Amino acid sequence: MEKDFEPMSTTLSFHKRIVMTINGRMYYLALVPSIKPVFVRFDISSEETRLLQAPEYVTWPYQCFQTAVIEYDGRIAVLGHADLVEDGVMKLWVMEDEEKNMWSRKTLVLHPSQMNMVNTNNANGTYYLRVHGTTRNGDVILAPHNRIRRVIYGRLNVLPQGTTLFYVLLYNIQKNHLRKVEIEDGSNCFLNKRLDVIGLDDTENLMYL
Numbered sequence: 001m002e003k004d005f006e007p008m009s010t011t012l013s014f015h016k017r018i019v020m021t022i023n024g025r026m027y028y029l030a031l032v033p034s035i036k037p038v039f040v041r042f043d044i045s046s047e048e049t050r051l052l053q054a055p056e057y058v059t060w061p062y063q064c065f066q067t068a069v070i071e072y073d074g075r076i077a078v079l080g081h082a083d084l085v086e087d088g089v090m091k092l093w094v095m096e097d098e099e100k101n102m103w104s105r106k107t108l109v110l111h112p113s114q115m116n117m118v119n120t121n122n123a124n125g126t127y128y129l130r131v132h133g134t135t136r137n138g139d140v141i142l143a144p145h146n147r148i149r150r151v152i153y154g155r156l157n158v159l160p161q162g163t164t165l166f167y168v169l170l171y172n173i174q175k176n177h178l179r180k181v182e183i184e185d186g187s188n189c190f191l192n193k194r195l196d197v198i199g200l201d202d203t204e205n206l207m208y209l
Contacts, residue, residue, distance in 0.1 A: 018069045027076050055093035055103040068131035085128055088115050114178045139170040
């Protein structure tokens with residue numbers, strides 16, 4: 001449904017983790033006092049700014065580790081994966097028409113044979129998958145993380161993987177296909193460091209320089 005936004009004199013607060021650039025346009029998640037969060041679209045060439053409605057039924061920003069903004073088929077999209085590890089279910093919202101603020105919604109369900117890849121390490125309930133963008137081929141990059149909650153501050157802390165075998169999962173939305181990419185390393189470098197994951201297109205091999 002189309003909705004016009006009235007000019008606001010208040011200052012927008014941008015979420016630093018939710019920023020996306022697609023086809024010369026930058027999208028930011030903006031936290032606006034008294035109303036639901038919105039996306040701010042900035043056209044790099046024309047320097048024009050427009051406010052877009054975020055999809056309904058998405059919780060921002062407190063579930064930011066379980067809700068990700070991604071590019072899907074050249075459009076901005078939101079992927080909710082809070083139920084991925086336990087139930088193999090994700091929710092996808094795709095912007096269909098920016099001028100009318102129209103989003104489509106789709107539920108993605110993994111095949112039962114793929115569940116062993118997403119819940120293998122969740123025996124103690126501290127394991128979850130976090131989205132780290134997409135590859136050029138459109139595969140969603142999911143990296144495993146451990147998490148604990150400090151009782152004193154009640155703050156959620158993301159920890160490195162508790163394993164010497166680091167891996168990522170690549171999920172193709174259109175084909176509903178999940179595959180695991182393992183990176184073997186003889187050292188314990190992943191046990192004591194915080195790390196990030198960036199998207200690399202499919203390569204035949206990696207070379208250390």
